[in-house]
Amino acid sequence: MTAPRIAVVGCGYLGAVHAAGMASLGLDTVGIDVDAARVATLQAGSAPFFEPGLDAMLRAGIDGGTLRFQADAAGVEADVWFVCVGTPQQPGSDAADLTFVDAAIAGLLPALREGMLVVGKSTVPVGTAERLAALVEPTGARLAWNPEFLREGLAVTDTLAPDRLVYGVRDGDDAAVAALDEVYASILARDTPRIVTDFATAELVKVSANAFLATKISFINAIAEVAEHAGADVVQLADAIGIDARIGRRFLGAGIGFGGGCLPKDIRAFRARSIEIGAPEALGLLDEVDRINQRRRDRMVELVERELTALGGGAVAMLGLAFKPDSDDVRDSAALDVAMRLAERHDVVAYDPQAAAPAARRAPQLRIVDALDDALAGAAVVALGTEWREFRELDPIDVATRTSARVVVDGRNALDRDAWTAAGFRVVAIGRPDRDPSAPRDPSAPGDPSAPGDPSHDQEARA
Template identity: 60%
Template structure:
C-alpha cells in the first residue's frame, strides 16, 4: 500500500521506516529541509536503536523516500499525521499549532477513499474538530494513537502490544478500520489486539496510559519519601508489593523520576483539558503526580549536597547520564540535566557524560562541561551522581574501578541501580533514593 507520513520527527521517522520495512511504499514529509536531507540519505537525525539500519534499508530498496513537498502525499491510500504537540509556552495545555498546520496543508491533496490517520497525542475532542474538513474531501479520518517507548520504538511499531483505531460511525468508519487492518497486517495476523472505538476513546487511550504510568512511578517515589524519614528501604518495599498480581513490579523503580517529551507534558495537558471540560477534579491527582516527580529531582541534588558535607561549592561532581532514559539521545525535560544544572547553579564544577546525548545536552545547556568518556568524567570527582541507567554506568562500573579515578568516595544513586552493600564495603558513601 502507498502511505504518506506527515511529520518526520521521532514518531514520524520511526513510523515511516517501520512501515516500509513491512513492505509498504512510504513517503515521509516534513518542513525541516535539513532533517529531510538526512533521512533521504538513510541517516537517522536522532538516536534510536535499529532505526538507522531500517532507514538505510528502506531508502536503498526504493520503498522509502522523504521530501518537503506536501504534494507528494497525493496518491497515498493512508496518510499518517504524526507531528508534535508540545506544551504551550503560556500554560500546561497542548499546543496544536503543528497539528492544524499539517491538516491544512494535507487537505488539498486528499481524494475520495483516502484514510487520514492521526497519530499525534492530542487533547480529547481534537479529532471531532477535524473530521468535517477531512470528510469534505471524500476521505475518512481515524485516530490511531502510538504507544512507543523510546529505545524500543522500532520494535513497538513493527510488533505493537495493541492497535487502536478511533473511527466515525457508519460504513466509512468500518471501511477505514479495515484499511488500517491491512496496513498493520503482520501484527494483526499474529493476533495483536485491534481495538476499534470512537474518536474520544482513542484519544483518551493514549493520555490515560501515560497518566497511569506516571502515577505508578510517582506512587513509588512518594513511598520513597516516606521511607527516607522512617528508615525503610523502598526497593524492598517495591519488590514485596510487586508480587501482588494486581499491582506488578514494573514501573515501581523509585529514583529521580520520569522525564522526556511525553509523560511530563502529556499529564499536564490532560489535566488542562479536564479543566476545560469542567472535570478538573477528576484528575486533580495528576498535579500531585507531577509535583512528586519534580521533588525527586530536588532530593537527588540534596543527597549530593549532604554527601559532600553540606555544600557543593567548588566541588567536582561527575554526572553519569544526560538523556532522560537509556537507549535514547532525548534530553527533553531530562531529570539528569535538571539535576546537573541545579548543581552548577550551586557552584559545583559539573562534568556530564552520556553515550549518545552530549550534543543535544550541550545545545540546551552549554554552561555545563561535557566529556564523552565515562572514566575521564570520573577522574578527580569529589562525588558521582548516576542519573541515566546506561549499562556502562550501572552494570559495567565497579566501585573499585571508580575509586581508582575519583578524588572523593561519594556515590548518589539516582536510579537505585547499584548494590549499596557492595559500594559501602569498597569504602564509598552510598546514598540511594528512599534507601537507608
C-alpha cells in the first residue's frame, strides 16, 4: 500500500508542528503558507517560534527529503489535505473569526479531486464542518474533522504520541476513516485510543476539553480567593483534594491564571456559539470562569503594589512574560498583562528566557532585559509571572547576593517557600498565608509541599 501524500495548509504553530510531525512518520509532506517569510524560515529548518524539539524535527524532515514548505498549492500532489489555520477571536466579539478557515477551503477547491480527503484540525465553532462539507463534497473529495490537542511546550510529543485521536466523519464514510488510519498507522500501532464520531461531536470534543480545563483552573483560583480571606493554604488544599482520583491534581495550580492563544478565546467562542444555536443558558458558567481568571491578574497587581507601598516604593523585577514555560507565546499572557499594568505606575524591569522579542513587539513600552541579573539589580520586589525551570531552580541564597530585594511575590506558587524564607526573603503567594523570615516557625514542621520538582508544578499543569 502506498503511503498517503500529505499537504498542510497553514504553517503557524499548529501547522508547522503537524507538518514536521507527519514528515517524521515517514510521510511525504508539504507545508503551505501565504507568509513568504515564514515559509523561508521553515524551509531553512527553523521554527518562527520557540517550541522544544521542533527545530530538530524540521531539519530531519527537510534533510531527509520528506518535508518541504512553499507559499501556495501550485504543483502539490496530495492525498490528504490538513487545514491548520488560526481561528482568532473576532474584533469586538467573543465569537471565533473563521476568515482564515474559509479562505483556506476556498483556495483548496480548485485542487480537489475524487478520492482526496480534506481534514480540518483548526478549533472551530460547532456546525462549521457541516457547512464546509457542502463546499468540499461536490468536488468528489471528502471532509473529516480531526481536532488537535497540543500543549505548547509539549507539542512535538503530543503530535507523535497523542493520548487519543478523534475522527469526525459523515456517517458510514469508511473511506475517510481508512485514509486517516493510514496517516496515523504508526501511532495507532501503539494502541492509541481512536474515537470515530460525527462532525459536531468532533468539533465539540476540543472546545469542551478546553472549557473543562479552564473551569478547573478557575475553580482552584476561586478557592484561592476564599483561602486568602480565611487564612488557609490553597496549595495544601489542592494537594489534599487532588489525591481523590475523581478530581486529580493536574490543573489545580492556583496562581495568576491561564492565558495563551487557545483557552481564553476558545471558552469565549464556545459560549458565544452556544447562544447562537439556541442554548443561551447552557454555558453561562464560562462567563464566571473568564471573570475569575481576570481577577487573579488583578490580585497579582494588588499584591505587588501592596509590598511596594510598604517598602516606600522601588523597582519590580518581573520574572517571566510568556503565558507558560517552554514557550515564547505572549498571547493573552497573564504575566505580560501584569507587567504592563504595573509598568503604568512603577519601574518594572522584565526578563524572560524566550519571550523577550515577542513581548517587546506586543508591549514596546515595557523595559525588557536580556539577562536575569539585569532584572534583579536594583529591584525592591521580585515578582514571578511564568514558572520557567530557570526560576523554579534558583538558589535563593545566591539570589540574595545579586539583589537587595527581600520580597518575592510568587504568582505561580512555584517556589520553595521554605528555602526562600530561610534565605531572608518575605514570600507572598496567591492563596497562601505570607511567609515572613522574621516569623517564628516550628522546626519540626514538614517541608514546603510546593517545592520545585513536585508534579503539581510541572508545566503540564499550566494551560
